[in-house]
Structures are given as C-alpha cells and as structure tokens.
Amino acid sequence: MGKGRVTVIDIAKAAGVSKSTVSLVLQASPLVNETTRSKVNAVMRELGYVYNRGAANLRQANAQSKIIGIVVNDLTNSFFAELAVGVDTVVQSAGFVQFLSNTSESIDRQREVIASMREHGVSGLIVSPARGTETIDMKPLVAAGIPVVLVVRSVPGAKVSSLVSDNHAGTRAAVEHLAGLGHRRIAFVGGFPDTAVFDERLGGYREAMSKTNVGFQNDLVVSSAPSRAGGVDAFMRAMTMAEPPTAAVCFNDAVAFGVCDGLRARRLEPGKDFAVVGFDDVIEAKTTVPALTTISVDPQGIGQRAAQMLLKQINAGKPEAESVVSSVRLVVRESCGATDNRPGRKLA
C-alpha cells in the first residue's frame, strides 16, 4: 500500500461492478441495489479508499468545492480566533471545510491569500479585511460570482454582504452608563483614528457626550495602538491633563486591560479609583480581576452568523448582498464601579 492511490476503478474492479455504480454509491443514490451498495462499501473500507474531491469538483459544472475560505487580519487577537471557531463550527456541520489565513493587516498578503483560495476553488469567502482594503479588492470576487461576507469591518461601496457590530450604539451605551454613575470627565481611549471602526465607536461616544451637560470635548479622546501596550500608553498620556478623566470608555478590551495596568502602576484600583469599560467582551473579560465591564459582541456568535449568511448565499446560487449590523449589549461587571460595594469607594 502507499504506492498509487486507490481509485473508484480499483473499487469497481474488486467489487465486480462498473465505476459508474461505485460513483452512485458514493453519492448515496437511491438507484443502486442495497446488496451491491454494501458490497461496494465493504470493498472501499478494505482497500482504504479516499475520495478525490479535486477530481469530482473538476467534473461538476457547479463549483461545489465544499471549501470555504476565511481570512482575518490578526489571528493573534483572540477576538478573531474565536470568530474563526464560530465559523468553523457551522461550516463543519454543513460538510464544508475551512481554509484559514492570516493577513497581519497586510494588503499584499491579503491579495495573495485570496488569489490562492480562488485557485483552490473556494465556494465562498468570509473576510475581515486588512486596514486599507478598497472596493477594488472585492471587484474580481463579485465578478466571478463568489459569495463573500465581510465581517467586523466593512468596505464602503463594495457590493458584498457584511456583518458588523453596532459600534455606535455600543459606545453610546457605555457613556450613558458612566454618566449615570456620576462621571463627568469620561475619556475615549485607544484605537487608530484612520479606521471605520474607530469612527463608529467614537461617533457613539461623541453623540452621548454631547447630550450630557458637559458636552463633547476633543481633548478627552486619546488614541493609540489598539493593544494592551497601547492602552497603557494612552492612559498615561490622559493622566497628564490639567483636569484628568475619572473614567474611560476604551476602543476595545485589550486597550481596557492596558488602562487597568496603567492604573495599577500608579497604585490606583480599577473600578474603585477610576472606571473603565471595554469593547468586545473577549473571553478573559469575565474572569480577570476586577471583571471588566464591556460591550459584548460575542465573537463566536458573529462567526456563526457570518457562516450562516455565507452558506445561504452559496445555496441560493445567485449571491445577493445583504448588510446586517449585529446588536450589542453592555455587560456591567466590576471595572466601572457600578457593582462595587466595598468601603472607601470614591468614584467621580
């Protein structure tokens, strides 16, 4: 064994039938007699047959490759890792298999991996686009009729489906919650200003702030890399203000953790001396101390929904673009001080 793979013809020969019959049992066709079916199946097991999907796919006019591609911009971010497992669970149970690639925010890499996936004949694509992705990058895909669903970030003008979370509503809720706790100087910290997600989250913050009696103030938004280290940095800068903030709504959970780190480095306690709320609700948010108040977006759920949208398009034949924004909810834990009932509390 080992030399020369077992083909449908080998099976046919050994089972004393034609290759066509073997093909029929492979597709579980009702046309084939029960006794021949079991015979053929037995021979397959015996010879260690493995189906050659490439050959099958070649013959079938409709490219049902049973592969879906997923490309993310940063797999080391656990948000995307979880999104990928969400996708995996649903495509797997639909009999598909997942091609996963990581672009590390590189447009070039993204182009390469998408090209490679097309060469392998993916039936559809779920993409969390790298920063700077243009509508032209999606053009060849829609031209070829390949279903695509964009997640997390959308590409304005591209005629493909997208599934993004309601960033605006999320930060608005965060601000309203903090204002309700009595905070007046609430900062918006972290994130790169040149991204759509940043704009949306900042937009919700701005809207809610301008409804308070202090109003929106530009100096309270301090940006940084959307990472833990960036959060530390941004926090330190924020505290140099003449009148420093007493609370922060953060670009994402990583930044929020960074802010907590910064607080502790200054011997301050998150939730007690300063309120912080994050965005994403990554898995660590609920177990960390203090537990992080954050906007929950359920990355696995997003992955699952995106996969469902994609499968629907694949089965529909003609891909029809739909845009859905996934709602989001504030989950109040300890880091905002709302549930803190320890003595010595001195918020706002």
Add this chain to the structure above:
Amino acid sequence: MGKGRVTVIDIAKAAGVSKSTVSLVLQASPLVNETTRSKVNAVMRELGYVYNRGAANLRQANAQSKIIGIVVNDLTNSFFAELAVGVDTVVQSAGFVQFLSNTSESIDRQREVIASMREHGVSGLIVSPARGTETIDMKPLVAAGIPVVLVVRSVPGAKVSSLVSDNHAGTRAAVEHLAGLGHRRIAFVGGFPDTAVFDERLGGYREAMSKTNVGFQNDLVVSSAPSRAGGVDAFMRAMTMAEPPTAAVCFNDAVAFGVCDGLRARRLEPGKDFAVVGFDDVIEAKTTVPALTTISVDPQGIGQRAAQMLLKQINAGKPEAESVVSSVRLVVRESCGATDNRPGRKLA
C-alpha cells in the same frame, strides 16, 4: 464575465498559441520565447484567468497539492492561535496554503477533519492531537505516506514526527528559581492529570522539589482545568491548606493569570505577597501587571519549526519521522518577586 470560468484553452485561443504553450508559461518554463510569454500573460490578465489547482493536481502523479492541513485542539487558547500564525507564515512563503481546523478536544471531530483534509489532498499535516488520540488514529496517514508532524502533544508509538517543548526542563527551572529565592512551599497548580504534558511538567517539578531539603510533597500539587477560571479555583483550594504555599509554578499561563486573579481577590499582590510563574509565555505575559515570570516556549517559533519540518518531509519524498524536543527558557519578570525592589517586600 462570471459565466463559465476562463480556461487555459480560452487563453490559448485568444493569444493564438496552443494550450501546451500556455501551460508552459504557467510553470515559468524557460522553453518559451520571451515575446510569447508576455503576450500570454497579458491575455491572462485581460480575461481574468484563475489557475485551477484541482485540475493540475489531478494530472500530476505526485500529489503536490500545495495545501497543508493544521488541526489544533483548542483555537480559543491563544497559544494555539499563535502557533497557527507561525505555521502560516512559513507555509505561505513556500507557496502553500493552510487548512485550519479546530477539534475542541473531540476525537470524533478530529477524525472527521483529517478525513476531509485527505479528500482535499493535503500534502502534509500538522496536528496538535486532541486528548486521547491513539496511535491507531495516525496509522492510515502513515500508510498513505502522508507526512505528519505532531506538535505540543506527542502520541506514543506513532511513527510520525513530533515537536514538543521540553516540559520537564521548564518546570525544573521554575522550581530551582523559586527555591533560589528562598521559597520552600512551592505548589504545582493547574492542568488535567491524565495528559502527557501534565505528567512531563509535573515530572520536572517533582525532580527539582525532591532535590530541595523539603522534598516533594504530594499535597502541594493541586490540579484543575488548564484555564484562567481553573487557576482561580485551584489557587483558592491551595490556600485552604494548614500551611499554605508561598509560591506556585503553574501548568500554563492561563492558570497563572487565574492565580493572580485569586491573589487580588484576597487583597494579595502577585510578586510581592506570593510568587507565581507560568508556562508558555503567551503574548500578554509581558504586558500584564505585574509582568508574568514564565517558561517561554515561543508558540510562533514552534509553529514555524513544525512547518519547516513538514516541508522538509514533503520535499524529501519519503517521509522520515524525527522527534525533536524544543528547548525552553525561564524568563524572569515581576510575578515571581525576583525583580521586585519596591518597599514592603515580604517574600517567603
């Protein structure tokens, strides 16, 4: 455009050459004249040709599918996510593409995804096996001559390559470091006892402990789920002892973070009131506060090395199993107290 994909024959027709010539330019053969080459390339671009790797792979006797499969047991664990990106970087630059699947520790799921990958004709497989994987699960793969490299966990008796980190040396170094700082009651916390990795890490701990003058004591090992929540739990249990530990070497970083959470919940400070060292050196370890002392295994590096091992086997034709254990090093940061120079230090 869109209807009926563009084939090599379409290109040939449009460029006024034969399909064979087109095929030659696709493979960058030196046999073809420079002017025809550029002409053909131009036509390809113009018609939006995409290479059909399935068809090509079908023809080529040697199954050079340019796909490698990677299956991990828990993608939500950032260790594996990073491992996957390590693999991705090297296979991508070798012109391969990556099939990634997550088994969530399910043997059945693992069997399914491996079967599916074989149907797609993967050239090789990198597997972090689900708990309970047997040598029989690898049998069909070696029989079919498919190169496999096992990572993180090995499967005893399986005739495939493996790349595991030196767990024994890691925990030994951790214990020696803590003992050198004056700790005597050092706990081993977290992890499921029925796994090979647990045995190895516990083995290093036991060896180093029995060389101290207090010796190894069974009650100081307290197991739990290898997660943050598990760490909190195990820590709480450890502190109920008559003579509680003053330091912990943890099964992995997630557990170590959980221990830190537990400490803070008891108003104790990691690195000051209690020493904790982790295992893995995940990306957050260096940015968290206090920075985590841990055994660095460089998951991305492991992924890269595993990918290199696999590519070597793929190119060698005849897969030859090799077992390498990747060395590991203690990186001392703050959580063990060794670099702590703040006042009020009261370790051990």
Add this chain to the structure above:
DNA sequence: GTTAATAATTGGAACGTTCCAATAATGTCA
C-alpha cells in the same frame, strides 16, 4: 547548400471523478 544542433511550439493522452444516454434485468398488465 546541406546537415546538425538548438529553440520553440504543439496535439493527444492521461489524471479520477460525474453525468448522460443506453442497456439489461425484472416485474406488471392486458
């Protein structure tokens, strides 16, 4: 100007499958 060598191109067979139309075997009805 003939021959040989080299460079460039080409048609056809093959890879492992699916689909179609055709056939064979069996049963049913008058």
Add this chain to the structure above:
DNA sequence: TGACATTATTGGAACGTTCCAATTATTAAC
C-alpha cells in the same frame, strides 16, 4: 405472449490541467 413500466447497471464523454513525443522554425557549422 407482447407491450410497457420500473429498477439496476453500464460505457463513454467531459471537466482543466500536465506531460510526452513529435513537429516546425531558427541558428550554427561545415
């Protein structure tokens, strides 16, 4: 018994590529 369904099975063509052997065009050598 003949005519017709119904049920099982089958050979061959096709999918898009690569490879081989064969062919033609070009250049070099005498």
